[in-house]
Amino acid sequence: MTPPVARTWGRRGQTPVIRVRGRSRRRTSVAALCCYKPGEKSRLIHRPRTHLLLKGARKSFSWKDYRDLLVRAHIQLDDPIVVIWDNLNTHLATGLKRYETEHDWLTTVRLPPYAPDLNPVEAVWSLVRRATANTAFDTPDDLDPTLRRELRRIQLRPRLNDDCLTATGLAINPPTPH
Numbered sequence: 001m002t003p004p005v006a007r008t009w010g011r012r013g014q015t016p017v018i019r020v021r022g023r024s025r026r027r028t029s030v031a032a033l034c035c036y037k038p039g040e041k042s043r044l045i046h047r048p049r050t051h052l053l054l055k056g057a058r059k060s061f062s063w064k065d066y067r068d069l070l071v072r073a074h075i076q077l078d079d080p081i082v083v084i085w086d087n088l089n090t091h092l093a094t095g096l097k098r099y100e101t102e103h104d105w106l107t108t109v110r111l112p113p114y115a116p117d118l119n120p121v122e123a124v125w126s127l128v129r130r131a132t133a134n135t136a137f138d139t140p141d142d143l144d145p146t147l148r149r150e151l152r153r154i155q156l157r158p159r160l161n162d163d164c165l166t167a168t169g170l171a172i173n174p175p176t177p178h
Contacts, residue, residue, distance in 0.1 A: 027051045028140060028147065029060050030128075033073050033083070034120040034161055036172045042161040044124065045073045046151050050140065063093035070099075070106060080105040087113050123164035127154060 010016040032046040047069050051059050074081055085091040085108055100108050116122045131150045137143040154160045165172070 063096040120164040
C-alpha cells in the first residue's frame with residue numbers, strides 16, 4: 001500500500017507530502033510471464049493474488065502458484081514453453097524443479113544471480129510502478145483495479161511487451177533448420 005514515489009513539483013521551499021494510511025491486513029502479489037514467439041505478437045500472462053496477513057500465513061506466491069501459472073500459459077499458448085527464471089527462492093523450490101523434470105513441454109533456464117537487467121518482467125513492473133507513482137490508495141480494494149488495469153493495458157499493447165524484451169538487450173532468435 002506504500003506508493004512508489006516519483007518526481008513531482010511543489011512550491012519552492014514546500015516539500016510535497018503524500019499521506020498514507022496505516023498498514024493493511026492484506027498484501028497483493030503478482031506473477032507474470034512475458035511470452036515471445038518469433039513471427040507472433042508477444043503476450044503477457046499474469047496472475048494477481050491477494051494474501052491476508054494472518055499469523056503464519058504465506059505472504060507471497062508458492063511454488064504451486066507458479067506451477068499453476070505455467071500450466072495456464074501452456075494451455076493458452078498451446079506450445080512447449082521455455083521459461084527463464086530469476087533466482088527467486090520459490091523458483092528454486094524442490095517441488096517446482098520436480099514438476100519441471102516431469103513435463104517435456106517445459107524447459108527452464110536460470111538467469112545468473114543478481115541479473116534483473118536480463119529479466120523482461122522487471123521492465124513490466126517498472127511500467128506498472130510508473131503508472132501508480134505518487135498515488136496513495138486508501139485500501140487494497142482501491143489498488144487491485146488499478147493494478148489489473150495497468151497489466152491489461154500492457155497486455156493489449158504487445159509493443160510494450162516487446163520493449164520490455166528490448167530493454168534487456170536480449171533477442172529471440174528462431175532455431176535455424178539444419
